[in-house]
Amino acid sequence: MKNNSEPTATEFAFAVDAHAHVLDTAAFPFSNPEGYRPAANEIGTAQEFRTVLASHGLTHALVVNPFAGYGTDNSCMLHGIAASGGRWKGVALVGHDASDAHLQMLTDKGVVGARFNTLFTGATSLDGPAGLRLLERVREMGWFAQIYYHDEGLLSLLPILEASGVRIVVDHCGCPAVNQGLNQPGFQALLELGKRGNAAIKLSGAFRSSRQSWPYADCDKYVQALIDSFTLDNCVWGSDWPFVRVPHRMDYGPVYQLLARWLPDASDRQRVLWDTPARWFGFDTPGDNLAG
Template sequence: MLTRRRFVAAAAAGLVAADRALAAGGAAPNSAGTERPQSRAPANACDCHFHIIDGRFPPPETVKPPGMTFDDYRLLQARLGTTRAVPVQPKNHGTDPTCLLDALQRFDGNGRGIAVLRPDVTDAELRRLDTGYVRGLRFSVWNPNDTVAPITTIEPLAKRIADLGWHVQLHMSGDQIRENAALLNRLPCPIVFDHMGRLDPGKGPDDPAFATIAGLIEKGRTWLKLAGAYLNTEAGPPDYPDATRTAKAFAALAPERLVWGSDWPHVTEKHKPDDAVLFDLLTDWAGSETTRDRILVDNPAKLYGFS
């Protein structure tokens, strides 16, 4: 077992190696392009949504596509210039957090994790995960055909994690958000919405779910991730004008309640997007560099407890 000092050295060496590979023209797997973003990342910038998928970790029966490991992500991190990270447990690892905890240990204090669990998780396991820098639970229910933790598990688990100071992270469609408004309003812990709430791209901020999210934000315990432009568009790249309209509406509503995520390795996308382009979109969405830096640094520090 590695000591903390050796882990620090290994993490630093991994990031140096990633920088060297990038400088030599190497590209991060599952990401188009090799150029750095036009906008420079501020110190302590955080990527608040991505997935690590690694065949070394359980469960053995699920597919583990290549090019999605911790070391692969380090290449993207070096390219974008982010230093803090919030890996989100993917469906490929079910409810087993081993891969997530491994990544968080290797981030050496610069990572906070979002796990996926069942309501029968023990108190001892929750405490172990908390010590390992887990800070929330994800419920990806947008597609009921591959949901690991269904809507019915949200409230019982929210009650279990409230005293830990964790939050629930919800990947719901706009319709699901609106239909479950009563549930969301009675949850005893903070809420973070994935992927801009997955509103109807044709309606954007005119989608009734925008008002539902806005009402929850006004209560002071709800956040939203500016991530997944390609999940919120009918127009498509490079500008994603319909997703941009939604992002700008949220930025105007509550810039203090927004964080940004790359959504690497873009598991839903056959043709991988250019992460530098996605990163640069945030400057346009935020409306100013000051607001952009708040979304990249200050807001994640508050939400995830970075010092």
């Protein structure tokens, strides 16, 4: 994993950041009383994110509604999608009580998946009949289930996910415990999931797992194992902008540069930045709906 060919602002005609959040407390005040509330320096509006993408040569985005601050209120994310000229898709947070009409409304406004965050009290649980039924409805909508967990969390989620038959997207390289090696049970289960071909992995969040400074070299072997298991047909890249709940300053450029470290070949990066996310998330082919 050598940084032989760094991405530039003009490297690809089309490229997707497949994991970011938008938070705009002026237009959309926080509505979720549960869990972490982002500080003022962790806020990033849709307009600011469009500027960040353009300055780094990325054209499209998969935006994830943040549990922190908004919970199942997806209004801020939907507003950003509507202003993107067809370049953004969304991953919503929904509750067990979401009506079919509500799910259809989200679909009509650009939502293609639902995220399930296992780390915070108050987030929608996948346990029990209610969780399974919600996953089945997610599958029926043609969405995927995006899951966020730490360490061994996948082991308890897999039976539920597999029973539902839903497509799966895993956040942040599965958040492995980097001091426990490749053979830790949760990470091995993730690699086996990748080999089945019905799941995608986000090559993102290395800074959340690493115990080192940039370029987070202690994560390299985990990233390589994921690429080998999922193949580039099921790998996407995300920044995690605007870097909520991190103990130190983060910037977009160094995080984006990690992709060239992991994938020195430009054609491989193109697959991860466009071909695979376009297929998984339904982005328009180049030349379609790119006004705005």
